[in-house]
Amino acid sequence: MTITIIPPSVNNHYGLLEQQLALQELVRDFAQREIKPLAAEIDEKESYPSQTFKKMGELGLMGLPWPEEYGGGGADYLSYVIAIEEIAKVCGSTALSYAAHVSLGTAPIVLFGTPAQKQRWLPALCSGRSVGSWALTEPQAGSDAACLNTVALRDGNEYILSGVKQFITNPPFSEAVIVMAMTDRLKGNNGISSFIVPASSEGFAIGKHEKKLGMRGSPTCEIILRNVRVPADQRLGEENTGFKQAMKTLDGGRISIGALALGIAQGAFAEALAYANARSAFGRPIGKHQAIAHMLAEMSTQIHGARLMVYHAARLKDANLEHTLAGAQAKLFASEMAMKVTTDAVQVLGGYGYVRDFPVERMMRDAKLCEIGEGTSQIQRLVIARKIGL
Template sequence: MTENQSGYSFAVSENQRMIRSMVSDFAERHIRPEVMDWDERQHFPVELFKQFGELGLMGVLVPEEYGGSGFGYQEYVDVIVEVAKVCGSVGLSLAAHNSLCTGHILAFGNEEQKRRWLPRLATGEWIGAWGLTEANTGSDALRMTTTAVLDGDEYVINGAKNWITHGKSGDVAVVMVRTGEKGSSAGISAIVVERNTPGFMAGKKENKLGMRASETTEMIFDNCRVPKANLLGTEGEGFKQAMKVLDGGRISIAALSLGIAKGAYEAAVAYAKERHQFGQPIASFQGISFKLADMATEIEAAELLIRQAADLKNRRMPVTKESAMAKYYASEVAVRASTEAVQIFGGYGYTKDFPVEKFYRDSKLCTIGEGTSEIQKIVIAREVLKD
């Protein structure tokens, strides 16, 4: 990080202190007691998100004039981290709602569209979804097959989206559709579709390894007619919009990863101090203490990358490289930290009676969702090799 890239101050603002304390307290009282029940039942706790709305956490980045909290990305990172330290599933859903659906409308909606949808999203009255991925076009989004054909004053949408967070429970979705030539970046548009629209339905719900309380389903469109007024921006801008939205989304997933890593690390530290073998706490053994040292160092490094990206985003500066770096590194750190946490817990770490096995399962998605680690390396390499 060079001085002219980021002016990020290491001082924690009063807003950040307040948010960290509030969210941490809420998570301990309302999330932690239910974590394993929601995980086992694959239950998406819709009512919890209504409570998030009352706290202003469903529109962290949304200006107050649209019903949001009007905070910046540093505060947003704090929100996601504090939730993910307790439950990655809830953190994932909160991040997807804020940065993808709500963030897309905030960034690219016109004034009428913002006033129509943002207050409901920011207050938690509505939950948002965002649809880019399809069954055969994961990282190859330009070859999507979901189409929108203009018929008078309406678009007729046909196709399906996969791996969609809140694909069933979401009240409104921003959907990327093909309005032009397949394979062309100018052939994709972004359209908002409300849940009660005829021809818009949920498909298969995925049975996942981790993040099981975060709903992931198909979204299916069968001659779904949507007003032309629901188009975000102009026709053909959708792919470029999506890439900009993902710049912010990568900060979200980096923050989610950081929260999971911190949760696993804190559990491991506490256990290492309490667990005794050979007449002493296992934290006194170098094999354990070195694991904790590595975890602590990598977590600090991940947070620095995230804070740099958040600062650049706040200042509306280019952030593609930095957000990709933060997402790539933090997600890999989450996997390593949770793996080592299980190892420190030993046999107990492999059971559902202790929290680290869930951190372990949840962490892996962070290296896949919103662009795999391999895609992040492509993005980073492209940026560093620019003339």
């Protein structure tokens, strides 16, 4: 394979490879045509765009960074990050469900699955027939993720799972959900295992659908497990290694939430910039008033910084280098940046920013999730503090 690096230019500040630029163009075009027209409606109606995921599967996006032998696209993680960014520019909800599908609902099978598990589950996930879900959080266990009440008791060649999972992205689309459960409570963190649980299993039920501030077109559900029997060969990796798997999964997932935040911010910035040129007050475009011009200058600078951090973390992951610190820093910076940029975008649009005829209020509501999901900003600071030697 020949790799062509396009030198930095007006259109490629970030040293992307030819194939990454081509993918960016492809996803941008698809997002504008197929995702943007639905974004306001799925937010308003809290409906889920299942057809979009089928189309994204046909386009090769649903398994973009996973091995071709299982139906994946064989692309690098940076390409996947670019795809999330392009989708998030127009629809945070679709981008969140996509990121949760790839980095949480599929990655653990790629990373820790046996060849038989990969053969059984990956083709459906990579084609978009099934959308992945990953269930760690419980009502009493969010940031304190190891404090699980869900248990998995060994019974011959099966495990019996019981418990309740909360705030899980995507279950209504999923053929199976990856569930973390206690297999040895006395061992704490080291007593957790993860399982691929078919949604058709007896005793498996989707409970409450959360009504949310933002990301309203992405399903967030409770999962109820009532004595669900799961064959032992559907356990991922060795028994009691589930927490380590979860931390490794989140290392990649955080980069994708950074990309989600980045895309939302870029989308809001584009709206604000266009509005600043079109709207006049006191005899000139509002963008010619220094207060608005400086706000937009600041937004573009913050977005640029976040993009450098998110792409850098993805490149470290692609090079198989340590990326826990870079991923946590990128997620923290990008999500707090997105909250500020989307809030300022609402300000640039004034009263029109506050009403639903324009997308920036939705983008502001969507951005907030990035400071919470896959570890809050407080937890990112904790991870960073540990990594820098505290």
